[in-house]
Amino acid sequence: MKNITLSNGYKMPEIGFGVFQTESGEVTENAVIEALKAGYRHIDTAMIYGNEESVGVGMRKSGISREEIFLTTKLWNEDIRNGNARRAFEDSLKRLGTDYVDLYLLHWPANGYVEAWKILEELYNEGKIKSIGLSNFHKHHIDDIYEICTVKPMVNQIESNPYFANDELIAYCKSENIAVQVWSPLGGNGTQILSDPVLNEIAKKYNKCVAQIIIKWHLQRDVIVLPKSSNQNRIRMNFDVYDFELTKEDFDIICSLNKNKRSGADPDNFNF
Ligand code: A2P
Numbered sequence: 001m002k003n004i005t006l007s008n009g010y011k012m013p014e015i016g017f018g019v020f021q022t023e024s025g026e027v028t029e030n031a032v033i034e035a036l037k038a039g040y041r042h043i044d045t046a047m048i049y050g051n052e053e054s055v056g057v058g059m060r061k062s063g064i065s066r067e068e069i070f071l072t073t074k075l076w077n078e079d080i081r082n083g084n085a086r087r088a089f090e091d092s093l094k095r096l097g098t099d100y101v102d103l104y105l106l107h108w109p110a111n112g113y114v115e116a117w118k119i120l121e122e123l124y125n126e127g128k129i130k131s132i133g134l135s136n137f138h139k140h141h142i143d144d145i146y147e148i149c150t151v152k153p154m155v156n157q158i159e160s161n162p163y164f165a166n167d168e169l170i171a172y173c174k175s176e177n178i179a180v181q182v183w184s185p186l187g188g189n190g191t192q193i194l195s196d197p198v199l200n201e202i203a204k205k206y207n208k209c210v211a212q213i214i215i216k217w218h219l220q221r222d223v224i225v226l227p228k229s230s231n232q233n234r235i236r237m238n239f240d241v242y243d244f245e246l247t248k249e250d251f252d253i254i255c256s257l258n259k260n261k262r263s264g265a266d267p268d269n270f271n272f
Pocket of ligand 1: 183184185186187188189190191194226228229231234235237238
Protein backbone atom coordinates (compact mmCIF):
# COMPACT_ATOMS: atom_id res chain seq x y z
CA MET A 1 0.00 0.00 0.00
CA LYS A 2 1.26 3.42 -0.97
CA ASN A 3 1.48 6.43 1.33
CA ILE A 4 0.77 9.97 0.20
CA THR A 5 3.00 12.66 1.67
CA LEU A 6 1.04 15.72 2.74
CA SER A 7 2.39 19.26 2.38
CA ASN A 8 3.62 19.19 6.00
CA GLY A 9 5.57 15.95 5.37
CA TYR A 10 3.09 13.76 7.26
CA LYS A 11 2.19 10.47 5.54
CA MET A 12 -1.29 9.14 4.82
CA PRO A 13 -2.18 5.71 3.36
CA GLU A 14 -3.84 6.14 -0.04
CA ILE A 15 -6.77 3.84 0.84
CA GLY A 16 -8.82 4.78 3.89
CA PHE A 17 -11.71 2.88 5.40
CA GLY A 18 -14.92 4.95 5.49
CA VAL A 19 -17.64 4.49 8.11
CA PHE A 20 -20.31 6.98 7.01
CA GLN A 21 -23.73 5.45 7.82
CA THR A 22 -22.12 2.45 9.48
CA GLU A 23 -24.23 1.68 12.53
CA SER A 24 -22.55 2.46 15.84
CA GLY A 25 -21.82 -0.42 18.20
CA GLU A 26 -20.79 -3.86 17.03
CA VAL A 27 -21.32 -3.19 13.33
CA THR A 28 -18.75 -0.39 13.27
CA GLU A 29 -16.43 -2.12 15.76
CA ASN A 30 -16.34 -5.28 13.65
CA ALA A 31 -16.00 -3.39 10.38
CA VAL A 32 -12.99 -1.51 11.77
CA ILE A 33 -11.45 -4.73 13.10
CA GLU A 34 -11.97 -6.44 9.72
CA ALA A 35 -10.52 -3.49 7.85
CA LEU A 36 -7.41 -3.42 10.02
CA LYS A 37 -7.05 -7.20 9.62
CA ALA A 38 -7.30 -6.78 5.85
CA GLY A 39 -4.45 -4.27 5.88
CA TYR A 40 -6.11 -0.86 5.97
CA ARG A 41 -4.22 1.58 8.21
CA HIS A 42 -6.40 4.61 7.67
CA ILE A 43 -9.88 5.15 9.13
CA ASP A 44 -12.18 8.03 8.25
CA THR A 45 -15.01 8.97 10.62
CA ALA A 46 -16.81 12.16 11.70
CA MET A 47 -18.66 13.41 14.73
CA ILE A 48 -21.93 13.43 12.77
CA TYR A 49 -21.60 9.74 11.82
CA GLY A 50 -22.31 8.94 15.48
CA ASN A 51 -19.79 6.10 15.54
CA GLU A 52 -16.55 7.66 16.81
CA GLU A 53 -16.75 5.68 20.03
CA SER A 54 -17.16 2.40 18.16
CA VAL A 55 -14.28 3.29 15.83
CA GLY A 56 -12.10 3.77 18.92
CA VAL A 57 -13.21 0.45 20.41
CA GLY A 58 -12.56 -1.36 17.10
CA MET A 59 -9.09 0.17 16.84
CA ARG A 60 -8.18 -0.94 20.37
CA LYS A 61 -9.68 -4.42 19.98
CA SER A 62 -7.77 -4.93 16.71
CA GLY A 63 -4.45 -5.11 18.54
CA ILE A 64 -2.90 -2.74 15.98
CA SER A 65 -1.08 0.04 17.79
CA ARG A 66 -2.51 3.56 17.63
CA GLU A 67 0.64 4.93 15.95
CA GLU A 68 0.19 2.57 13.01
CA ILE A 69 -3.27 3.92 12.22
CA PHE A 70 -4.03 7.16 10.41
CA LEU A 71 -7.25 8.44 12.01
CA THR A 72 -9.45 11.21 10.63
CA THR A 73 -12.48 12.87 12.15
CA LYS A 74 -14.39 16.03 11.27
CA LEU A 75 -15.86 19.15 12.87
CA TRP A 76 -19.61 19.24 12.31
CA ASN A 77 -21.43 22.22 10.79
CA GLU A 78 -23.32 23.22 13.93
CA ASP A 79 -20.04 23.46 15.82
CA ILE A 80 -18.58 25.54 12.99
CA ARG A 81 -21.59 27.88 13.12
CA ASN A 82 -21.46 28.12 16.93
CA GLY A 83 -17.73 28.78 17.15
CA ASN A 84 -17.42 25.58 19.15
CA ALA A 85 -14.43 23.97 17.40
CA ARG A 86 -12.13 23.47 20.39
CA ARG A 87 -14.78 21.92 22.61
CA ALA A 88 -16.11 19.73 19.77
CA PHE A 89 -12.59 18.52 19.03
CA GLU A 90 -11.95 17.60 22.67
CA ASP A 91 -15.28 15.72 22.73
CA SER A 92 -14.30 13.78 19.60
CA LEU A 93 -10.99 12.80 21.19
CA LYS A 94 -12.82 11.53 24.28
CA ARG A 95 -15.24 9.46 22.21
CA LEU A 96 -12.43 8.04 20.09
CA GLY A 97 -10.41 7.29 23.24
CA THR A 98 -7.21 8.78 21.87
CA ASP A 99 -5.13 11.85 22.61
CA TYR A 100 -4.56 13.00 19.02
CA VAL A 101 -5.98 12.63 15.54
CA ASP A 102 -3.94 12.38 12.38
CA LEU A 103 -6.31 14.60 10.43
CA TYR A 104 -9.13 16.94 11.45
CA LEU A 105 -11.39 18.40 8.78
CA LEU A 106 -13.99 21.16 8.59
CA HIS A 107 -16.84 18.93 7.42
CA TRP A 108 -18.66 21.50 5.20
CA PRO A 109 -18.18 25.21 4.49
CA ALA A 110 -20.85 26.20 7.03
CA ASN A 111 -20.98 29.88 8.06
CA GLY A 112 -18.09 30.57 10.36
CA TYR A 113 -15.61 28.31 8.56
CA VAL A 114 -12.93 30.99 8.43
CA GLU A 115 -13.04 31.47 12.22
CA ALA A 116 -13.15 27.70 12.74
CA TRP A 117 -10.02 27.33 10.62
CA LYS A 118 -8.13 29.62 13.02
CA ILE A 119 -9.00 27.27 15.89
CA LEU A 120 -7.86 24.25 13.87
CA GLU A 121 -4.55 26.04 13.32
CA GLU A 122 -4.22 26.55 17.10
CA LEU A 123 -4.91 22.87 17.79
CA TYR A 124 -2.44 21.93 15.07
CA ASN A 125 0.23 24.18 16.57
CA GLU A 126 -0.45 22.62 19.98
CA GLY A 127 0.29 19.18 18.44
CA LYS A 128 -3.14 17.70 19.13
CA ILE A 129 -3.81 17.26 15.43
CA LYS A 130 -1.09 16.05 13.07
CA SER A 131 -2.64 17.59 9.96
CA ILE A 132 -5.64 19.81 9.21
CA GLY A 133 -7.87 20.16 6.21
CA LEU A 134 -11.21 20.82 4.60
CA SER A 135 -14.07 18.79 3.27
CA ASN A 136 -16.56 19.78 0.58
CA PHE A 137 -14.83 23.08 -0.08
CA HIS A 138 -15.07 24.65 -3.53
CA LYS A 139 -12.21 26.77 -4.87
CA HIS A 140 -13.80 30.01 -3.65
CA HIS A 141 -14.16 28.60 -0.11
CA ILE A 142 -10.52 27.55 -0.16
CA ASP A 143 -9.59 31.04 -1.31
CA ASP A 144 -11.38 32.47 1.76
CA ILE A 145 -9.19 30.27 3.97
CA TYR A 146 -6.09 31.43 2.08
CA GLU A 147 -6.88 35.04 2.97
CA ILE A 148 -6.47 34.42 6.69
CA CYS A 149 -4.46 31.24 7.15
CA THR A 150 -1.00 30.84 8.59
CA VAL A 151 -1.17 27.06 8.03
CA LYS A 152 -2.43 26.00 4.60
CA PRO A 153 -4.98 23.17 4.43
CA MET A 154 -3.27 19.86 3.71
CA VAL A 155 -6.35 18.00 2.48
CA ASN A 156 -9.71 18.57 0.80
CA GLN A 157 -12.14 15.65 1.02
CA ILE A 158 -14.71 15.85 -1.76
CA GLU A 159 -17.21 13.78 -3.71
CA SER A 160 -15.91 11.90 -6.73
CA ASN A 161 -16.89 8.78 -8.64
CA PRO A 162 -16.91 7.78 -12.33
CA TYR A 163 -20.25 9.58 -12.89
CA PHE A 164 -19.06 12.69 -11.03
CA ALA A 165 -15.35 12.96 -11.67
CA ASN A 166 -14.97 16.47 -10.15
CA ASP A 167 -11.80 16.91 -12.22
CA GLU A 168 -11.59 20.70 -12.12
CA LEU A 169 -11.59 20.93 -8.33
CA ILE A 170 -9.19 18.00 -8.07
CA ALA A 171 -6.79 19.74 -10.45
CA TYR A 172 -7.02 22.99 -8.49
CA CYS A 173 -6.30 21.25 -5.17
CA LYS A 174 -3.34 19.40 -6.67
CA SER A 175 -1.93 22.63 -8.10
CA GLU A 176 -2.06 24.01 -4.53
CA ASN A 177 -0.45 20.90 -3.02
CA ILE A 178 -3.68 20.05 -1.21
CA ALA A 179 -4.12 16.26 -1.15
CA VAL A 180 -7.52 15.14 -2.42
CA GLN A 181 -9.54 12.48 -0.64
CA VAL A 182 -12.70 11.24 -2.30
CA TRP A 183 -15.88 10.22 -0.48
CA SER A 184 -18.50 7.83 -1.90
CA PRO A 185 -15.88 6.69 -4.39
CA LEU A 186 -18.23 3.93 -5.58
CA GLY A 187 -21.13 6.35 -6.01
CA GLY A 188 -22.68 5.89 -2.56
CA ASN A 189 -25.47 3.71 -1.22
CA GLY A 190 -27.74 2.03 -3.74
CA THR A 191 -25.29 3.05 -6.41
CA GLN A 192 -26.13 2.47 -10.08
CA ILE A 193 -22.47 2.64 -11.00
CA LEU A 194 -21.72 -0.89 -9.89
CA SER A 195 -24.07 -2.22 -12.57
CA ASP A 196 -22.69 0.02 -15.31
CA PRO A 197 -22.20 -2.24 -18.38
CA VAL A 198 -18.94 -0.60 -19.48
CA LEU A 199 -17.41 -1.02 -16.01
CA ASN A 200 -18.63 -4.62 -15.88
CA GLU A 201 -16.92 -5.36 -19.20
CA ILE A 202 -13.66 -3.89 -17.93
CA ALA A 203 -13.98 -5.79 -14.63
CA LYS A 204 -14.34 -9.10 -16.48
CA LYS A 205 -11.20 -8.44 -18.46
CA TYR A 206 -9.10 -7.99 -15.29
CA ASN A 207 -10.91 -10.73 -13.39
CA LYS A 208 -11.80 -8.16 -10.71
CA CYS A 209 -15.10 -6.76 -9.45
CA VAL A 210 -16.41 -3.35 -10.51
CA ALA A 211 -15.67 -1.81 -7.10
CA GLN A 212 -12.02 -2.86 -7.41
CA ILE A 213 -11.83 -1.35 -10.90
CA ILE A 214 -13.27 1.95 -9.64
CA ILE A 215 -10.93 2.03 -6.63
CA LYS A 216 -7.97 1.43 -8.93
CA TRP A 217 -9.15 4.20 -11.25
CA HIS A 218 -9.17 6.63 -8.30
CA LEU A 219 -5.69 5.53 -7.23
CA GLN A 220 -4.36 5.96 -10.75
CA ARG A 221 -5.74 9.52 -10.68
CA ASP A 222 -3.57 10.07 -7.57
CA VAL A 223 -6.41 10.69 -5.17
CA ILE A 224 -6.91 9.11 -1.76
CA VAL A 225 -9.89 6.82 -1.81
CA LEU A 226 -12.27 6.10 1.11
CA PRO A 227 -14.47 3.11 0.26
CA LYS A 228 -16.86 1.90 2.92
CA SER A 229 -18.55 -1.40 3.58
CA SER A 230 -19.80 -3.34 6.56
CA ASN A 231 -19.42 -6.67 4.77
CA GLN A 232 -16.26 -8.66 5.52
CA ASN A 233 -15.75 -9.87 1.93
CA ARG A 234 -16.30 -6.48 0.41
CA ILE A 235 -14.02 -4.82 2.98
CA ARG A 236 -11.28 -7.23 1.90
CA MET A 237 -11.99 -6.94 -1.82
CA ASN A 238 -11.82 -3.16 -1.73
CA PHE A 239 -8.27 -3.37 -0.40
CA ASP A 240 -7.21 -6.12 -2.81
CA VAL A 241 -6.26 -3.81 -5.66
CA TYR A 242 -2.49 -4.12 -5.76
CA ASP A 243 -2.12 -6.97 -8.24
CA PHE A 244 -3.20 -5.13 -11.40
CA GLU A 245 -3.00 -1.80 -13.22
CA LEU A 246 -5.57 -0.32 -15.58
CA THR A 247 -4.22 0.32 -19.07
CA LYS A 248 -4.34 3.92 -20.26
CA GLU A 249 -7.11 2.93 -22.64
CA ASP A 250 -9.33 1.47 -19.90
CA PHE A 251 -8.50 4.36 -17.58
CA ASP A 252 -9.65 6.80 -20.29
CA ILE A 253 -12.83 4.81 -20.94
CA ILE A 254 -13.74 5.14 -17.25
CA CYS A 255 -13.02 8.88 -17.42
CA SER A 256 -15.42 9.12 -20.38
CA LEU A 257 -18.32 7.87 -18.19
CA ASN A 258 -18.41 11.22 -16.36
CA LYS A 259 -21.91 12.76 -16.33
CA ASN A 260 -21.07 15.59 -13.91
CA LYS A 261 -23.87 14.31 -11.73
CA ARG A 262 -23.49 14.60 -7.95
CA SER A 263 -24.93 11.98 -5.63
CA GLY A 264 -24.58 14.28 -2.61
CA ALA A 265 -25.17 17.96 -1.80
CA ASP A 266 -23.52 20.86 -3.57
CA PRO A 267 -21.23 22.71 -1.13
CA ASP A 268 -22.72 25.97 -2.44
CA ASN A 269 -26.22 24.89 -1.59
CA PHE A 270 -26.71 22.60 1.39
CA ASN A 271 -29.31 22.80 4.13
CA PHE A 272 -27.77 20.91 7.04
P1 A2P B 1 -22.10 -2.71 1.95
O1 A2P B 1 -21.79 -2.12 3.31
O2 A2P B 1 -23.32 -3.55 1.98
O3 A2P B 1 -20.90 -3.40 1.34
P2 A2P B 1 -19.37 4.41 -1.27
O4 A2P B 1 -18.12 3.89 -0.68
O5 A2P B 1 -19.23 4.89 -2.68
O6 A2P B 1 -20.06 5.41 -0.40
O7 A2P B 1 -20.44 3.24 -1.45
C1 A2P B 1 -20.37 2.15 -0.73
C2 A2P B 1 -21.64 1.37 -0.92
O8 A2P B 1 -21.39 0.31 -1.82
C3 A2P B 1 -22.01 0.80 0.39
O9 A2P B 1 -23.39 0.87 0.54
C4 A2P B 1 -21.50 -0.64 0.36
O10 A2P B 1 -22.48 -1.48 0.97
C5 A2P B 1 -21.39 -0.93 -1.11
N1 A2P B 1 -20.10 -1.59 -1.42
C6 A2P B 1 -18.89 -1.37 -0.88
N2 A2P B 1 -17.95 -2.15 -1.44
C7 A2P B 1 -18.58 -2.90 -2.37
C8 A2P B 1 -18.15 -3.90 -3.27
N3 A2P B 1 -16.88 -4.30 -3.33
N4 A2P B 1 -19.09 -4.46 -4.07
C9 A2P B 1 -20.38 -4.08 -4.02
N5 A2P B 1 -20.84 -3.13 -3.19
C10 A2P B 1 -19.95 -2.54 -2.36
